[in-house]
Amino acid sequence: MAKQTLSAFGNSSSDFLKMFTVAEGKVGKTTYLAASCLGALPHQTKGGLVDKPENLHIIGFDEAFVDGLLKFLRDTCKKSAAYLNLSVHDLTDVTRKSYMSGGWDYSVYNAVMAEAQSIKAEVAKGGVHAVIISSLTTLSQAIKAGLSGAPEPGKKGSGMDQAKWDGMGHQLNTLRNSIQADTHHVLWEGHIMKGSGKDEDAKDTHGIQGSAGKTWVGNVDQVVRLRREAVKYPGTNVDKVFMDTRPTLDFMSGGRGFNESLAPREYDLVEMAEKLGKKVGGFKE
Numbered sequence: 387m388a389k390q391t392l393s394a395f396g397n398s399s400s401d402f403l404k405m406f407t408v409a410e411g412k413v414g415k416t417t418y419l420a421a422s423c424l425g426a427l428p429h430q431t432k433g434g435l436v437d438k439p440e441n442l443h444i445i446g447f448d449e450a451f452v453d454g455l456l457k458f459l460r461d462t463c464k465k466s467a468a469y470l471n472l473s474v475h476d477l478t479d480v481t482r483k484s485y486m487s488g489g490w491d492y493s494v495y496n497a498v499m500a501e502a503q504s505i506k507a508e509v510a511k512g513g514v515h516a517v518i519i520s521s522l523t524t525l526s527q528a529i530k531a532g533l534s535g536a537p538e539p540g541k542k543g544s545g546m547d548q549a550k551w552d553g554m555g556h557q558l559n560t561l562r563n564s565i566q567a568d569t570h571h572v573l574w575e576g577h578i579m580k581g582s583g584k585d586e587d588a589k590d591t592h593g594i595q596g597s598a599g600k601t602w603v604g605n606v607d608q609v610v611r612l613r614r615e616a617v618k619y620p621g622t623n624v625d626k627v628f629m630d631t632r633p634t635l636d637f638m639s640g641g642r643g644f645n646e647s648l649a650p651r652e653y654d655l656v657e658m659a660e661k662l663g664k665k666v667g668g669f670k671e
Contacts, residue, residue, distance in 0.1 A: 407612055432666070444518045480493055506569075615627070
């Protein structure tokens with residue numbers, strides 16, 4: 387029976403994060419999120435979000451999406467080889483090829499669905515898993531490129547029509563609903579695209595075009611902006627980065643429960659998850 391009282395229903399929120407994280411370039415989104423999930427940052431005392439490194443999965447579309455991560459974990463954070471056993475799913479090649487398609491190409495979508503299914507098989511074995519998407523902005527642009535087709539000399543326009551825009555939204559929404567299962571943490575990365583032109587009212591965006599971009603923040607549970615401070619943790623070479631839980635960007639809201647549960651600046655992803663009542667694996671050596 388679907389009908390219940392509120393007291394019997396309680397809280398419908400998932401036990402896992404479904405977080406959209408945005409930042410400008412050079413903030414080190416993937417490095418910060420991966421290290422946070424592993425509990426590798428100097429200030430993290432409660433371990434990782436996952437219960438073992440093998441249960442952290444990074445699906446990458448951005449060029450060189452994990453460049454520097456190995457060195458950061460091993461040399462900067464002084465962590466053992468065990469912390470390097472995370473799972474990396476490299477989809478940069480299929481992303482590249484989408485820009486040379488003839489149109490109506492679903493290669494990127496199919497590749498992501500295949501990786502999502504392989505991760506679900508690992509999740510089914512047990513443990514506390516987390517998936518990082520690096521990044522949603524590049525994923526959405528690659529899906530658009532595959533649908534529109536490569537530019538043709540002398541042909542005006544982007545190659546997109548209403549049917550293709552609808553197809554792009556359908557692909558992104560299907561991927562979101564497939565990846566955001568209530569069995570594991572999901573951390574979507576997004577690039578902040580600076581407003582351009584002479585218009586003083588030009589707005590920054592997350593670069594996700596079409597209907598899916600307009601509704602994306604309403605279909606995740608947490609929305610944060612990463613900000614890097616110009617200081618390091620004492621005795622280390624690790625820059626302080628915090629999650630701004632009160633972003634003022636027009637396209638973002640704070641997410642349900644943020645104002646009640648979280649500080650404006652959250653430095654530890656694991657502590658933030660605990661405050662929100664989410665599952666924590668606690669990996670540490």
